[in-house]
Structures are given as structure tokens and as C-alpha cells.
Amino acid sequence: MHKVILSILSVLCLTTLFGQGQISGDLMLNSNFFMRDSSRLAYGNPQYSHQLYGADGWLALNYSNDDFSAGVRFDMHQNSNLHAPLQSYSDQGIGRWFVSQKIDKLQITGGYFYDQFANGIVFRAFEARTLGIDNAVFGVQAKYQLLENLELKGFTGRQRNRFELFEPIMRGANLNGNFKIGKVYLNPGLSTVSRTIDNTSMNSIISAINQQDFGTRFAPKYNVYVSSVNNSL
Numbered sequence: 001m002h003k004v005i006l007s008i009l010s011v012l013c014l015t016t017l018f019g020q021g022q023i024s025g026d027l028m029l030n031s032n033f034f035m036r037d038s039s040r041l042a043y044g045n046p047q048y049s050h051q052l053y054g055a056d057g058w059l060a061l062n063y064s065n066d067d068f069s070a071g072v073r074f075d076m077h078q079n080s081n082l083h084a085p086l087q088s089y090s091d092q093g094i095g096r097w098f099v100s101q102k103i104d105k106l107q108i109t110g111g112y113f114y115d116q117f118a119n120g121i122v123f124r125a126f127e128a129r130t131l132g133i134d135n136a137v138f139g140v141q142a143k144y145q146l147l148e149n150l151e152l153k154g155f156t157g158r159q160r161n162r163f164e165l166f167e168p169i170m171r172g173a174n175l176n177g178n179f180k181i182g183k184v185y186l187n188p189g190l191s192t193v194s195r196t197i198d199n200t201s202m203n204s205i206i207s208a209i210n211q212q213d214f215g216t217r218f219a220p221k222y223n224v225y226v227s228s229v230n231n232s233l
Contacts, residue, residue: 021065028129030056032081046088047079054079054088058095058129067102075163082132083162093163096136105145112136112160115153117174117191118230125159136160137170149178167198187232194225 032054034047047054055078062071075095079088098111114136116124127134139157146152156171172193179186197205205220 021063021068023061023063025059025061027060028058030082030130045081045086047081051079051088054081056080056082056129060096067107068100070097070099072097091163095134095163096160107143109141110139112138113141113155115141115155117172117193118176118189118228121230122191122226122228123170123172123174123193134160134162138165139170151176167201169196169198170194184233189230190227191230192225192227194223196223 032047034045034052034054036048055076057076058073060071060073063069072094073096074092076092077083078090078092080090081088083089096112098109098113100107100109102108114125114127116126120126125135125137127136137155137157137159139155141153141155141157143151143153152173152175154171154173156169158165158167158169160166170193172191174189174191176189177187179188202220202222209217209220
């Protein structure tokens, strides 16, 4: 991971030296002070008993130059109750990095990316920092403009779990259109997503099933598929 981050920073520096581009970023900090209050019954929380202070921070740096873009984000959590209100969580590291290049009608992104298909019923990877939500996908995403009003995109990867990754592998594809008929605009779409569970999780599921009564047992599946057809008028 550290080698990857160093490579990204090297690309950013070289591109900045030998080409023109734009550098942008953002810094977000959130601090909390915890004070005991007998009316709130919060004595079981470590923040109220002895930590007394918690903080969350995100520092992002992005670079773009024509059809190339890259970025890296540092995340920090200190005695934080953001992910679990009754617990204390502390960790820091690279929360996200990505590189993206567009070649003619094809755009390829590697690293952590956010996206959703249609209104997000079958797939939605998004970030809501103040709610402790960041389920970005770590993998590869490709977008291709088939026609002027027809785009195809697909991805494969694993979902983010704080500074680690969930084991199941996800993959999906989406075909989206944009048509005008008279004064009417149509945005039809077709999406499909699948997930393959890992062997360790499957073994745990099988072990739990085998402990059930014989009449309630079932055969678990490694692969799950879901599809959606949508249209905006």
C-alpha cells in the first residue's frame, strides 16, 4: 500500500513539473468534548469516563490534467464515537487513493471509487462522513461511450471496511441511455451486480447451518445476483 501511495505522489509531482494542471483539496475536522451528565446515563462510555475528547479528520489532495486525474486522502480517528456511539475507535491511515485516465471514449479508474447505478437500488458506493459511512469500492472501474447517447460502465472490486476491505468480491455493469423524443427526455437503464462470498465466511455459514434442526437447513450459495431495469421520464 505504501509503495502505491508513493507511486501516486511521484506521478503527481512529475506531472506538475512537466505539465500544467489543477491541484485541489479539502480538510474537514470534527472534535467532540465529553462531559458527564447524570441525566444522560452515559457512564459506560470510555469517552465520558476518562478519554474526555474525540476527533475525526479527513485531508484530501486531488490533481487533474486534461484527461488524467489522481487523488489521495488521509483519514484520522482519535477516541471517536462516529462509527459506534457506545465505543471508542482510534486509527489513522490512507483512507482513499485513485488514479483515472480517459482515452478517447474509454475512461479507466483504479483504486477507491464512488458510484451508483440508477437510483442505487442494486449498487451504491457513497460517502457520508458525518454519519460514519464510507463504503467505497476498491478495484477497477471502466466507462465507455458506446454512442453519443449511450454509455456502458462496469467494475470489479471489494468494498471498503474502514482501513481494511470486506472479503467478498463484487462486480457489476450498467447500460444507461439519454434520448430526446420531441419535448420528452428518456433516461432508460439496465443494471446488474453480483457478489461472490469468500471461503472463510462460507465455512462459518455452513457451520452455523449444520447446528440447526435438519428440517430448517438449506444449501447456501457462493454467488448472489441482482438486476434492475429503470427509466426516468
